[in-house]
Each structure stands twice: as structure tokens, then as C-alpha cells.
Amino acid sequence: MTFDYDLFVIGGGSGGVRAARIASGSHGAKVALAEEYRMGGTCVIRGCVPKKLMVFASAFPGAVDDANVYGWDAQINAFDWRAFSTRMHRELDRLEGIYRTNLEKAGVTLFDCRATVAGPHTVRLADGQEVSAKHILLATGGRAFIPDKWAEAGCMTSNEVFLMQSLPESVLIIGGGYIASEFACIFNGLGVQTSQFYRGAQILRGFDEEVRGHVSDAMIANGVELHLGADILEMEKRDGQTWVKSTTGHEALYDAVIFATGRIPNSDGLGLEELGLTLSANGAIPVDDYSQTAVPSVYAVGDVTDRVNLTPVAIREGHSFADTVFGGTPRKVDHALIASAVFTQPEIGTIGLSEEAASAAGPVDVYCASFRPMHRAFAGREDRVLMKLLVCKRTDKVLGCHIVADGAGEMIQLAAIAIGMGATKADFDRTMAVHPTMAEELVTMRAPLRSAGQ
The missing domain is CATH 3.30.390.30 (FAD/NAD-linked reductase, C-terminal dimerisation domain)
Structure with a gap:
């Protein structure tokens, strides 16, 4: 059977891009890739990169304070969010351009639209066009999750943080994972009155207990109002602010409320159930050690598989997939020993x-x-x-x-x-x-x- 492509990748994030580049540029496969939003995925556009730039920005007030102790006559004025945001998005545009250029140099055909799976060897594009591929790789990543009860409350997630027009004077972060804790430290460092609710007994579940306590104590000492064992009981809009009452009885008004209550696999509407794939309860795509699904021609890498949800892991999985399927060198990814960093303060x-x-x-x-x-x-x-x-x-x-x-x-x-x-x-x-x-x-x-x- 003749196919339009040897490989069709759905998703232009870190895992999908690496797989496409290696399959095409290194192994000579005919490859196409579809991305419905912006090339670079969560990490480059609405995750690791802009977040780390915000981490850098939030650290300068403390650095200036230290500079005075070290003998410098240093001062810092008000933070200009618009100036920072403009430059940040200019940098994201530059990085997206690099991703796009590298794919084109590798010979990958790009489709700037949504794509879904219409069959074991068929991809349907948003305009209704269908193309065939010997192999299909799903690399659609994850998406921010808000509990159903508050889905229509008008709150932000980490996605919208990078699109803010102005910096709030006060913010409530909901969640206790690394994304929630990082943003609590960022906003606090930028001079925003910052509160964080977490329903558990301690933030950063899954990390070493001593580490969790050490970071929690430091965040509180640095000015974050951390409420443990607290969840939202009531929430409503009041004169441009959001009134929140917690399960512990705490009540306050906030200029912004951000849900950082986890991310889930971005698999909705891809046509996978119709293909015969059974997804996990949270929507993750089950795969074997070589990232192959129960449909032999369909593979998946990155956060949509919910194995280890880190950018370097997605890159390694995408590279290993390309080497396995197109390079004649079967490669498994060892998920057992992976270093990670949390950019709290x-x-x-x-x-x-x-x-x-x-x-x-x-x-x-x-x-x-x-x-x-x-x-x-x-x-x-x-x-x-x-x-x-x-x-x-x-x-x-x-x-x-x-x-x-x-x-x-x-x-x-x-x-x-x-x-x-x-x-x-x-x-x-x-x-x-x-x-x-x-x-x-x-x-x-x-x-x-x-x-x-x-």
C-alpha cells in the first residue's frame, strides 16, 4: 500500500518536533506534522520557558537588597509588567521561529491546523482533508485542569498567566504542586500580595518530606500566605475582584485567582476511542516500552501518555521512537532515574x-x-x-x-x-x-x- 507520508505527527511540542526532525532529517522518512496552536508546545509557549523568565524577573528585588549590603548604592523601581511581557513574547516568537525553521530544514511538511485520527493510517485535517500515513505519532501533550465546579468561574490557569495585560495587586493560587508553588513564589517576588490554598497537609506531594517542609517554611518566611488543609468552599465576583471563602473559614478578596490543580493528557476529540483505543481514566494513552499503542501503526509520546511529564522526557521518547521505527535501532526510554528541578524560591x-x-x-x-x-x-x-x-x-x-x-x-x-x-x-x-x-x-x-x- 502506498501512503502520502511515512509518518504523520499530531502535535508540535517538544516530543513531536524531535520525533519529526529525527525521522525525516536523520532517517530519511517522509514526514508531516500538524499543530493547531503554536509550534513549540506547552514548554516553549506557555510553560517552562516563559515561566523561567518570570522566575528570573521575580528574583531581582532580593538581588538589589543584597547588592546594598555588598556595598552598592542600588535601588529598584516599580516592576513594569507590560515592558517585561512584550519582551517575553518577542522571545517566544523567536523560539517558535527556530522550531519551525529546524523542522523545515529537516524536510518536514507543516500543517498549521488541528488534526485528528480517522483510521489506523488516516489523519483528518481541520479543513476536512484526509491524508494517509504508514505511522501516526500522537504528541498532543497535556492541558491545564480546573475542577468542574469552578470551570465557569472566570479564573485563570497557567496558560492565561502569560497573557495578562497587567499585574494584579493580589492573587490566590489554588494547588500545591510544583506549578502552583512556582507561581506563588513568582508573584510574591514581583511584589504581588500572594496567597496559596492547598487541600493537603503539605505542598509538593511526591517530593521528599524534608524538602517539602524546608521549601514551605521558606515560602512563608518570604511572604507567601500559605493555607494548608484549605480548599475553596465558595467563590463569587464582587466589583471586579473575586471573593473566596475557604473550607477553613478564611475569607478574602483577590484581584486574580489562578488554578494550578494539575494537568491532564490532551487527548479529547482525537478520535482515539473510535480507533479502538481504551484510554486511562484521566485520558492518558496507554503505550508499551517503545511508545506503541494497541493499534500497531499508532504511537504516542510525551505528556499525553502520562508517564513522566517533563520536557526532556518527551524529547527522549520522541527521539527513541524515531530511531526505533525509522532508524532500525530499537530504543526504550528508562523512566526510572530522572533528575528534575522545581523553580520555587x-x-x-x-x-x-x-x-x-x-x-x-x-x-x-x-x-x-x-x-x-x-x-x-x-x-x-x-x-x-x-x-x-x-x-x-x-x-x-x-x-x-x-x-x-x-x-x-x-x-x-x-x-x-x-x-x-x-x-x-x-x-x-x-x-x-x-x-x-x-x-x-x-x-x-x-x-x-x-x-x-x-
Whole structure:
């Protein structure tokens, strides 16, 4: 059978773009890609990139305060959201252009429209046109979720934050995950009166408990009004603001309310059920180790599969798919040991097991240090760094590394190389410290703080 394309990719985010470029540019496949919004996906357009730019912007007031302690006659005026936003979107346009150019250079045919699956080898475009493909790759990512009860309340999600025309004077963030906590720190740093509701007992569920507590305490000390064990009970518009009452009885008016209550796979309306695919309860597309669905010609990568929802993971999955299907080199993606960063203030870098998970698996030694870093101590700040290693008692292998500090994301990337190679605590101890740095603590913790597990 003759097909219009060897591969048709639905979704122009990180995973889909990588798969298309490798399949076409490296392996010579005839490839097309359809994207209904903007090339680059969530990460580039409405996620990691603009968020990180906002993180940078929010840190300058503290940097200026420190500069005065260090002898500079420094001052900072009011934050100009419009000026920042204009430049931010100019940068996003530039990055989108790079994505588009790289796809075109690789020989990928682009369709700027929505596409759905009309059959095992058929894709239907928004204008009704149908094209055939030997293989179809679904890379439609995830979407922000608002509970049904508040879906029509006129609140923002992380998508709309980047499109604000002005900065609110007060904001309520709903949620306790990394997106909610990052935005709470960002708005607080930009001078916005910031509150955060989370219905759980502590923010950042799934992270190491000690790390969670450390970050939570720091956020509160920095000015975030954090309400734990709190959910929205009532909400209504009042004279241009939003009145909110929580389950704990707290009442307040906010200029903006942002739901950061999680993201779900963006699989609605793609025609997958009609194709015979059974999706998970949240809409995730089940796949095997090679990203293949139950329909042999259809594959899926990235957040729409709800495996590990991180941009580098989607990129690796897309690349591995292309090598497997078109490069003659079957590749699986190991999702077991993946470093990640949370850009709260202070920042988190983490890889491997939490203390709770490690101790549940067997006896571990816990090496942990908390201290005031040189930069902050000199400035008279009480901010503390947390460095933590989980070490297997039987093998001496480092099972987990957790850092809470400025630049933690940069540090954990390097630690991930060692831990990914199976480094032991003895390997860390043999490494000469780089002084004076925060990271040297990772190789100078000689005695465990405590032991855990059976």
C-alpha cells in the first residue's frame, strides 16, 4: 500500500518536533506534522520557558537588597509588567521561529491546523482533508485542569498567566504542586500580595518530606500566605475582584485567582476511542516500552501518555521512537532515574528516591546538612540550604540526592550523571571539594545524620 507520508505527527511540542526532525532529517522518512496552536508546545509557549523568565524577573528585588549590603548604592523601581511581557513574547516568537525553521530544514511538511485520527493510517485535517500515513505519532501533550465546579468561574490557569495585560495587586493560587508553588513564589517576588490554598497537609506531594517542609517554611518566611488543609468552599465576583471563602473559614478578596490543580493528557476529540483505543481514566494513552499503542501503526509520546511529564522526557521518547521505527535501532526510554528541578524560591533539584521511598525499600543512611550559604549569610539573611543524600546500607550506592538552594537545578544535573552511573557514597567522598561553594557539601558529609528503614 502506498501512503502520502511515512509518518504523520499530531502535535508540535517538544516530543513531536524531535520525533519529526529525527525521522525525516536523520532517517530519511517522509514526514508531516500538524499543530493547531503554536509550534513549540506547552514548554516553549506557555510553560517552562516563559515561566523561567518570570522566575528570573521575580528574583531581582532580593538581588538589589543584597547588592546594598555588598556595598552598592542600588535601588529598584516599580516592576513594569507590560515592558517585561512584550519582551517575553518577542522571545517566544523567536523560539517558535527556530522550531519551525529546524523542522523545515529537516524536510518536514507543516500543517498549521488541528488534526485528528480517522483510521489506523488516516489523519483528518481541520479543513476536512484526509491524508494517509504508514505511522501516526500522537504528541498532543497535556492541558491545564480546573475542577468542574469552578470551570465557569472566570479564573485563570497557567496558560492565561502569560497573557495578562497587567499585574494584579493580589492573587490566590489554588494547588500545591510544583506549578502552583512556582507561581506563588513568582508573584510574591514581583511584589504581588500572594496567597496559596492547598487541600493537603503539605505542598509538593511526591517530593521528599524534608524538602517539602524546608521549601514551605521558606515560602512563608518570604511572604507567601500559605493555607494548608484549605480548599475553596465558595467563590463569587464582587466589583471586579473575586471573593473566596475557604473550607477553613478564611475569607478574602483577590484581584486574580489562578488554578494550578494539575494537568491532564490532551487527548479529547482525537478520535482515539473510535480507533479502538481504551484510554486511562484521566485520558492518558496507554503505550508499551517503545511508545506503541494497541493499534500497531499508532504511537504516542510525551505528556499525553502520562508517564513522566517533563520536557526532556518527551524529547527522549520522541527521539527513541524515531530511531526505533525509522532508524532500525530499537530504543526504550528508562523512566526510572530522572533528575528534575522545581523553580520555587528557594529552588529544588532532585534525583532518585525520597527518604520515605528509600527507607521503605530497605535500610538506608541519611546524610543531610542545612546551613546558611556564604552569599546569604554575608547579606544578613536567614535563608538556609538543604543538601541530602540517601545511601543504601548494604551496597553504599547513592539512591537519592536532594538539593534546596539557589541554582539547585544546575547542581542536580551534574549529580545526576554520577548517580545514573551507580556512584557510591565512597565515590562521592573521594571527590575533592570545590571551595568555597554550596555544592561542596555533597562530597564533605562524612557521617550519616540518621538511619532509616528495615
